[in-house]
Amino acid sequence: MLKVSKLESGYGEMQVLWGVDLEVKEKSITTVLGPNGAGKSTTLKAIFGIISPWNGMVEYFGEDVTKTPPHKKVEMGITMVPEGRHLFPNMTVEDNLLMGAYLSRAEEKFEDSLELVYTLFPRLKEREEQKAGTLSGGEQQMLAIGRALMTSPNLILMDEPSQGLAPKLVKEVFETIYKLKEEGLTILLVEQNVFSSLDISDYAYVLHEGKIAFGGSVDEIKESEDIKKAYLGV
């Protein structure tokens, strides 16, 4: 579904990605693991187009989308849950979700998307009228995911959804991501939380100094002591 080959990118003069290759299969969860500064978030940003790729190619269902701007990608069914959530804190939960369905393609499916969000996150329904900024960390993350769902995507890129959450909530977030997969969505996840993310993932890649050091099924990673020791510190 998504194929990234030899992707190079960075900020200003500083190159961060030195040729990232990875593939995301439809209706799966794929995780990119790696230490701080390995280029995990940069990879997602370059795929989505928030920063521009310098070299390499991003393909979505065989179509070259390397230079496609983010808003067009959303129209094609790719969305992103950015790091740090980026909610609209002064708007209500409902308005945040409404804003998520901005595109006309998303507006048409508004009712269905909203029902899906409220089924997945009943707590958001209870807090419909509450301002997003007053929600707890976990609820805010749910809302960020919910808002992404409102664009009626096929592929969701998630940047560290467990960041800054209490252990109990981390578990909840990962359970939700798994439920999204059961709903037929495809997820590309970037995480530092090795154990929890491997538990729900089908495929995993290990990013090391801007390159993929390893890629394969989750079982392979789990079996290989070398990989775990060398790159994941577990």
Place this chain on the structure above:
Amino acid sequence: MFKFKSLIIPFAIYIILIAIGLSQPGLWQPIMYIMFYIGIGVALNNFMGLTGYVDFGYVAFLAMGAYGMGVALGYFTYLGIWAIPLGFVLALIFAALLCTAVGGVALRLRGAYFAIATIGVNEGLRYLIEGAKIWGGSEGIILSGKLRKTFGPEFANYLSTFVADAALIIIIFIASVITVYMINSRVGYALLAVREDEDAAKVMGINVTKYKLIAFFTSATIGAMIGASAWTLKLTYVFPEDVFFIHYTVEAIVIVMLGGAGTLLGPVVGGLIYGALKYYLSVILPGFQLLVFAPLLLVIVVAFPEGVVGFVKKKLQERGIIEYIT
């Protein structure tokens, strides 16, 4: 869907101001002075208020408008009365060109970088016109003689009084309608997302550059129309050091913040307070108006961080009248 109700208060303010100006002989000029400040506030608000970007080079768009009208009346005087519509068209074209050049480059920058880049554009353009002696260079364009020769003294006088003022008033009415339309349309929602969080807007599929450019363009062209009528038509001259004077940009920013950025009524109230205060302070305390003015503005901005209208809106949140305030 459009909340035209919210136009009632600003339109009422305009009409009352005009009525006062017409009925009290000595008050027409002060009223037009205030209307000018309301105008630049409403115009800048369409960009600054709706996107959250501060443009320190905004006056350059008024300058483009002033030059558009100046070039038409100065170099195409033989067209007679048709030089005036041509002036407004040139004002639009010049502003649109500048808008494309600045917008394409500077709008990629965020926050303070954008603000600084726009100051550079304003100053650069001014020195370009002066240095390269474009349109008369630093000597500017002086129209009064030409206008008198072409149209006769009576009609020339009529142009710089009635036509100039009427044009400004019409522009302000139209600008307010545009603001209401923008706030309540899809453009407005997109801009709201951009203003609150540009990254969030991107993941929702909003083409942030496009909507920022729409707001920039709208604001720039309204500014240019104001420059063409309130400056060139009314004063009958265009001097680069006047039309690129950064002081006007600062005043417009103060008006928007004082009244309430991103609201329809904000710049109207801001312009009214600012214009009236400035005018009467310069009458009561000539030469000292800035000394009084600066701390006064400071107090107002500290007391009402969301502007006067933002403050009132908060207080009236539960009342029915809120429908009339946008």
